[in-house]
Amino acid sequence: DARVTQTPRHKVTEMGQEVTMRCQPILGHNTVFWYRQTMMQGLELLAYFRNRAPLDDSGMPKDRFSAEMPDATLATLKIQPSEPRDSAVYFCASGFFLVEGEQYFGPGTRLTVT
Amino acid sequence: GENVEQHPSTLSVQEGDSAVIKCTYSDSASNYFPWYKQELGKRPQLIIDIRSNVGEKKDQRIAVTLNKTAKHFSLHITETQPEDSAVYFCAASPNDMRFGAGTRLTVKP
Numbered sequence: 001d002a003r004v005t006q007t008p009r010h011k012v013t014e015m016g017q018e019v020t021m022r023c024q025p026i027l028g029h030n031t032v033f034w035y036r037q038t039m040m041q042g043l044e045l046l047a048y049f050r051n052r053a054p055l056d057d058s059g060m061p062k063d064r065f066s067a068e069m070p071d072a073t074l075a076t077l078k079i080q081p082s083e084p085r086d087s088a089v090y091f092c093a094s095g096f097f098l099v100e101g102e103q104y105f106g107p108g109t110r111l112t113v114t
Numbered sequence: 115g116e117n118v119e120q121h122p123s124t125l126s127v128q129e130g131d132s133a134v135i136k137c138t139y140s141d142s143a144s145n146y147f148p149w150y151k152q153e154l155g156k157r158p159q160l161i162i163d164i165r166s167n168v169g170e171k172k173d174q175r176i177a178v179t180l181n182k183t184a185k186h187f188s189l190h191i192t193e194t195q196p197e198d199s200a201v202y203f204c205a206a207s208p209n210d211m212r213f214g215a216g217t218r219l220t221v222k223p
Contacts, residue, residue: 033211043158043203043213056210058115091157093211102148103211105157 002026004094004106012112018080021109024073025094032075033103034067035091043091049075050097082113116141118206120214128222133191135217137204140185144206147180147187152201152216161202162189194221 005024013019025032033048047057052069060067064083069075079086089110095103117140127133139147145166150158164171164178164187171178175194180187187206191198199221204214 035213042215045210045212048210102160102163104160105150107157 004092004104006090006092006106006109008109009107010110010112012114013082014114015083016081017113018078019082019086019111019113021077021090021092021111023075023077023092023094023106025075025092026104027073029094029096029104030072031095031097031103032069033093033095034075034077035093036088037091037108038088046077046090079111082111084113087111087113116144116206116208116210116212118204118212118214120204120217122217123215124218124220126220126222127194129194129196131194133189133194133198133219133221135189135202135204135219136186137188137206137214138184138186139206139212141206141208142182142185143208146207147178148205148207148211149176149178149189150203150205150213152203154200158203191219194219196221196223 007022031050034046036044046059047067049069066078089108091108092106093103120137148163151161152158162176162178164180175192177190201216201218203216205211
């Protein structure tokens with residue numbers, strides 16, 4: 001039963017520190033999404049990649065957030081410097097898109113910035 | 115870009131009753147409409163989806179309808195059970211995936 005995996009599952013850090021979240025998409029999937037979920041904002045699309053190329057990162061605060069796919073088995077989301085308002089659950093999702101299609105979510109990383 | 119609105123934000127029904135959640139979207143290029151169920155502390159899970167060439171799709175107690183002309187789609191859950199209690203999200207996809215704000219469904223035994 002193939003699943004998207006994310007590490008770490010929980011992260012507590014102090015304001016100003018760098019945070020890196022990792023995602024391993026399902027093998028063979030060519031599209032990876034990063035979402036942020038807070039109680040107030042629901043599921044907010046931050047960025048997504050197709051065939052490792054960034055297609056849209058307009059949802060990300062560019063000054064502090066960055067997303068990359070160094071290879072087909074790893075996607076990273078980095079926050080530097082972190083702020084308390086970044087506290088949320090960050091989900092990665094992957095899918096195999098020819099035109100469009102279903103995506104599968106990872107378990108999420110719960111980030112708390114104090 | 116795509117904008118998805120979802121109503122109601124909360125919904126409480128008695129066990130055995132039906133529940134209906136509605137979504138509207140703005141981008142006429144959207145052609146894929148999934149619904150996700152998210153239980154507390156867990157990941158969203160796909161429960162049903164519909165593509166733009168189909169008007170209705172059913173899977174046991176859940177069904178989704180799509181009206182492309184009006185740009186709205188709905189989730190119908192019949193014979194609700196307490197385990198249906200969760201937050202439900204609709205989404206619409208032209209190329210990326212935009213989610214509605216979610217509906218918290220409570221099924222009272």
